Amino acid sequence: MRDDSAVTSAPQEPAARPLEFRTVPADASPARELITAMVDELEAFYGRIDRPGMPSATAGDFAPPDGVCLVGLLGDEPVCVGAVKRLGPGLAEIKRMYVAPAGRSKGVARALLGALEDAARERGYERVRLDTGPRQPHARTLYLSAGYTEIPDYNGNPAASFWAEKDL
Secondary structure, three states: OOOOOOOOOOOOOOOOOOEEEEEOOOOOOOHHHHHHHHHHHHHHHHOOOOOOOOOOOOOOOOOOOOOEEEEEEEOOEEEEEEEEEEEEOOEEEEEEEEEOHHHOOOOHHHHHHHHHHHHHHHOOOOEEEEEEOOOOHHHHHHHHHOOOEEEOOOOOOOOOOEEEEEEO
């Protein structure tokens, strides 16, 4: 009988760092910097999305008790942000979803979307809506795969081409 007790295996890669979500005011660090990075990145596609005439997405919109802003961290590194704002009784909107380059292709966007849905549910919302533009097909694919259903334009966002909602 062969004795393998002295054989050591090759070192294994360290376990992936867990993604942790924290509530952070949208105008405080690191949420502020992540939102700024998102706005700056989208400028090449749509112009400034924080200009007059765009749907409201202020820090006040995302403040408790009706709203929330979440930052996702991998270890100590902030890699994503997203927020929930009230639209009406039982209805919220997911806004400012952004994954920094360091968090991309790691399932972070899907985890963020789930965390935002959970946060909306915790605040008593029964349904959430969101939108995205034509230059973000990956976002549309994510939303459809997460159970969102396309709906007509609900917010007059001139940069959007896809509007959707989901019952929570």
